[in-house]
Amino acid sequence: MQPTVPKIDLMAGIECYCCTDFPGIGGSIKQDSTSFRVSELVDESSLGVSKEFGGAHRYPLYLLEKEGVDSNHALFEIEREHRVRLRVMGIKDAKAVTSQYAGTEGAWQGAPKELRTKHTRLTLQGFTKRPLGRKLLAGNEFSIIIQNPLRDNISGFERQVQKIANFYGLQRFGSERLVTHLVGRAIVKKDFAKAVELLLSYTTEYDTDSSREMRRRCLDPSGYRQALKEMPRGMDIERQLLSALVAGKEPIAALRAVPIQIRRLFVQAYQAYIFNRCVSRAIGQGEDIASPKQGDLCFEMEGPFTFGRIKKYDPSSSNVQSVPAVRMAGYTFQPGKGRFEEMTKELLAQEGVAAKDFYVKEMQELSQQGGFRQAPLWCRDFVWKKNPLTVSFKLPKGSYATTLLRELIKPENPVKAGF
Template identity: 40%
Template structure:
């Protein structure tokens, strides 16, 4: 039996049979380390001369989006990250200037440092990143059970809690409303959806926001960490237009809403396929796969190929062995592939694609109560840890 929070993000199964170790993670950011791993070819391109400055961003206690927003606000430097890292961790990642020039000098604050490491001829992108290297301490756990865990190569590649909102899984609900062209509902959900796992003071604010007549009064009571809600609420108060209120939200976050709903469908698809006893660990004839260079193609009986499962978008093709599950889920959610093209907000439209079915976990090791491992780009350490810990409450466990 999975936790209710798992079900809310589309996960209804465990894919390993080991007994959970119990315990928790992230009681302090310095007990959860993550650093990005770039391709050797990309690293070799970084030099003392070039068009675009590349930086290493080290941070703790602030997420990537807020760190980059603060850097832009303070220094006018617009940077693009290869991946998003959350606040409750100690992280190292690469960011690249979006315009040509010499960049700026190094920055040091109490929550992050920005160090210029060189230049590249063209901006680096997420395709230049192989994955992420982790070192994580599991506290209050059964160490013997941690040491005995050997199923790291059998973990299904679910999207993790952070994709949806760890304490308040709402991003996909906003995305769904956008796809259904119900922009009023999208704003209402963003502002007033409450979660039993969220902080009481946050739920109190959101309860008041369920009544639109409270909007002007509540605006001054919203804590600064709800910066997205403040932006949208101000715009709605000024113009009474839900679509305009959504548009003031930064584009990367608006895209994330739609992509979160796409991720929710993926999680449900994998869960349902597992329950239907479909082969997920290995590709079968005619399956779409990633090869060793992450290039998509049909299965060629190559042991290095990895099964890929569709990510639904407006170009989704039903010619795959998971369409039974996908079509059923879309019908239940009252969404169809063409809805992923949003005429009224085309910049958030999602074409679709594929995601590997199983995590690629390398260099897995256990030392004392620390786990070290490397995951391929886009995979979530919290999903691996969920299978190890099997928590009675993911929030309490720090997942």
């Protein structure tokens, strides 16, 4: 019998456990950042790094090591202290020790060999022929200590990891506050005033007391000026938004005070919420989401973590490994005859949203086309050891280690357990 799904998971659209019959071992993660380590998986040859600047090799490539800050805020910190604007291929969590590549958008001959901030260290690796792009990222490798488990023998779990669905983790939605997809929904529905209100004042029962109190002061627009004076520096997004509102800007202009990479996450989080509900519904109906069926849209695999072209699955003619794909909500979404498209169509109708609404004419930079995401988590090289219980594994880009860990731990309270 599967345990009850925690309320906070349901709020993120995760409505079930994913076909594993492995009993949860309890315990927690991320009680200290050093127990959760992440490093990027990149084909080094595809980077084409030269140790020296010159010729076509004009773009500096750094190894960014950080702790105690997420990737977006790490980049803000570096730009603020060193006046250097960098880009990364993927967003890494704050509660972890992480290693990833970072590069500039323009050529820079005098790039220093090392830069440091409070939370980061940048080490120059060399120079590339073109700016760093997300397509170079294959996936991520994890090494995670599970603290205080009820038992430290998890033999058999490795045989079930391929059944796990590729849910977006709670981090995608703002963790205990769980607000990003709600802001995204308001933007898609063109209710920009509601998006502002949610960003400033929305809380959940999982939020901290101090956060709830601070956001209570943002309920009344007449109190914005005083709230801005009292708001902690750590609530930087809210401060940027409040500053714009206090200056008399309308909701759309105020939202644009938030950095573009953060704003885009809102609509993308709403897409993630619909994806989670779609896959949950499929599992609830008894579907095997890890194995393709006649008529499914599937990725044709071109490498361990290389999801190739999308093709309709036909078992009689397919000689390439195929992985079921879910068509994401977006302005190009068209319902087909595959298992997942009809479910997504029904969910959009429940949400009162049409595919075309993801083209946001008033804020075109936030429009989302759609695309595809694999239905199973697609974990590789899973290993574990005792003393302390440590799990190591590799996932494709965009997949969440916490999605695997929730199946292993099955926490009653994900927030307290570090999720």
